[in-house]
Amino acid sequence: MKTDHKFLEVKNLKTQFNTPEGTVYAVNGVTFNLSEGETLAVVGESGCGKSVTMMSIMRLIQIPPGKIVGGEVIYRDNDLLQLSEEAMEQIRGREIAMIFQDPMTSLNPVLTVGRQLTETLRTHTPMTPEQCRERAQNLLELVGIPDAKKRLDNYPHQFSGGMRQRVMIAMSLACTPSLLIADEPTTALDVTIQAQIIELVKELKKSVGMAMIWITHDLGVVAGLADRVLVMYAGYVVEEALVDELYENTLHPYTLALLQALPRADRRRDQSLKSIKGSPPNLLVEPRGCPFAPRCEFVQEKCITENPALLDIETNHKVACWVDVKTGALR
Amino acid sequence: MSTPVQASNQPATMIAEIEAPPLSLGDLTWRRFKRHKMAIAGLVVLILLVIYSFGGAFFVTEKYANFTNTKERLQPPSAAHPFGTDTIGRDLLARTIYGGQISIIIGITAAFVEVMVGILIGALAGYFGGKVDAILMRFTEAMLNLPQLLLLIVMAKFFSSDIKNIDIFGREFSGSVVVIIFIIGLTSWPYLARIVRAEFLSIKEREFILAARATGTPTWEIIFKHILPNSIAPIVVSATLGVAGAISLEAYVSFLGLGVRAPTATWGNMLENAYRYIESAYWMWLFPGLFIVLIVLSINFLGDGLRDALDPRSRTV
């Protein structure tokens, strides 16, 4: 894995949605980089903009009502936001693949699984139909679907939830992409299946050597999977660090609160679970100060009036916060 | 750690900005409806048409509308007769006013009959299930398999002999008005019955119904005070569109000569035989026809808006 972080550079990405109730400020200047072969986890609660960011990178946002209003997404020296739709179609599925949250609805119910596997190959590679079919079979075997050859002619409803997600993974790997974006792929599955899927993905990633962006709201998953972590809130990146660093040296109040909210085996039984007070932000309003201020334990006057930028506080550790959580005072 | 500033010291406006207050169901519905400009337009046109038909009675007497003057038959639109005259010299403008009254009344009452029967059958089938459901649905399916217009024609003929005129509020109406109202209502309910049944089937299983049953609430109360109010959305939409349907159907049947009879005028029976005069007297079918189109259109717009406002998830033809 190279660490030049030049594989994917997202700069100040901004995406909004026009709704009858007003403009939704979903992504407000997200910036991060990714190295080839690296695994980046993106963490945050529902509605914080993680999915919209990834969909914007893939240019899968529905326009209208959505609109990517600013920023750059430089993938291997090309700004994806400037490419034509045809050029983007070349990238999707072939260079960058995506898997989604709900395996029950993400597969087309009226097409066979085999067809849904081979169509990516047909579109992006010069393989013959027979070769495509063989590769499809191999892919199913790779993700651990028994009786793969027969299963190619089955329909999605004939697979269980966990198996469908494996099929999705197989589909995404068909053209050996360099980057896989996984949007909460295990959230809708049982915990045991979840573990299996994560193991599978880790193995595949090792053998194929691809980079991965893994969206989740589950900090437990992050620990076993990611090299680096991005924490998002209300459409902003609030913290970015290597995974161990994030857990051991948490710098943002929100990340801290998330970690503290995790139930832990070593806590005393009579201690109540810590939750984050307040409610999720209203994305219809462009926040003036720090978006987390209303719910922050360490809030200061400055936090209410000025939105902190994402800055390098320590090596390879960025934070968007005015306050030093170790001391409680402004930096 | 020094003591941090607590959230309660925050300026109230900022919290209010960030945490939007929830809207009540009524507010949400009204907001969604307001967005539908066409629905508002439909409502406005509908009100105008009602004012025209019922308010027009203050300017033109019914006697005048029925006043025949064969010397002035088939006159094109003029200052004296803005919509022209018909085959026996009656002023068409006046007839559209009084015809409108009857058409609108037929529409509303027929829709009412349809809703009553539809709710009754749908509720009984949906709530009791089993044999009751099977029998009622068999019957409903049988009705749905027959083209409604043909059924109406047969039923209109069924009642066609000996229709007397009836007297209400000093005005004379053909009994065929009542006949039409009933047969339209009695042939339109299957659509609504199916919808009501589906609603009842799904709501019946919800926990608050189980709770009501567990506390010994009588069946009628459960049906009418608990389930029915929760399924009101599709019923309202169906009833609204049913008015348009009834007006339309009356027009179709009257056009074929089997609907409302003389002396009562409706927009529909003004079109009877109008196709014979298509070359010589376009005003005979154009004006009543336009009125029918306008009212059906405006009710459809209104119904569409209501459907979006009350139940944005639904989608029907």
Add this chain to the structure above:
Amino acid sequence: MTKYIVRRLLQAIPLLLLISLILFVLMQNATDPLATMGGRTPTKPEDRARLTRQLGLDKPIYIQYLYWLIGNDWAKTDLDGDGVAETYGTRHGVLRGDFGTSIVQTGRPVTEVIGERLPNTLILMLTSEVIIVFGALLVGVFSALRQYSFFDNLLTGILFVGYSMPIFFIALSTMYIFSVNFKRWGLPYLPTVGMFDPKVGETPAQIILHMILPVFSISFISFAAYSRYIRSTMLEVLGQDYIRTARSKGLPKREITFIHALKNASLPIVTVVGLDLPLLLGGAVVTERIFAWPGMGRLFIDGIDRGDTPVVMGILMMIAVSVVVFQILTDIVYAWLDPRIRFD
């Protein structure tokens, strides 16, 4: 799958019997066939008595229904009124294909009377249905793909107005513009009466020319309704997760629209198309009258007007049977198209 088909067919039988019973009861009381026996002059009283016995109208209604259903050639009727039943009836009953004889066209079997008008109506119906389905698919899909565009909004508006119009208004307006006024303005105009010009003869070209206005009137409303339905179905399908997946795989737009989306959208569309038959038939009745088209619709109205019960019952039963059959066909096609049902 075959079990499903058999089950539906078996369910259809009691349904049809129920329908026939309802219709029979209605018809028997709706018209008095003896009033004029389809002619112009009222029936003489002595003839009336004989005809009553001959047509079995003096029997209780359930017997009449029985005779209608399975005929009376196995039972004796009292034709000469002396109280003794001596003659066997001549009817074989509907279940054996005998719908009786027409009263208006005295003595002619109903099946023959209907049979000569049926093709004319079928020409109108089938042409209309084809135009409706293909036209609506085209417009509906196109409109869904161009959502929010000016074209889409305009089309949606026109379609909404179109499907709110009563058939006779469409018929009369088009008649007025394309026939009456075109003639006045010296333009080539469309004919409005009958199936062909008697001076030219019953040629395919004539029939097609005469078909234009009636088919347009019948199709327009359904075309508008279907286009709206297909559009909203497509929009709903296009918003589904699996379409998002397809797009993320970089599949070309055409493939996504016509294979991924349309295949799913076709399911509810098939259901709606299959169930539209009753509506079309109703529309045909009005249109055939306006355009003097010699089809089943006109036969129906005439039959009602002149009390030709056997013919009317024949038409109604035929319609009921075809609607039920069509429904079953639609269900079968749907079950076959949807793999979730096919591979249960």
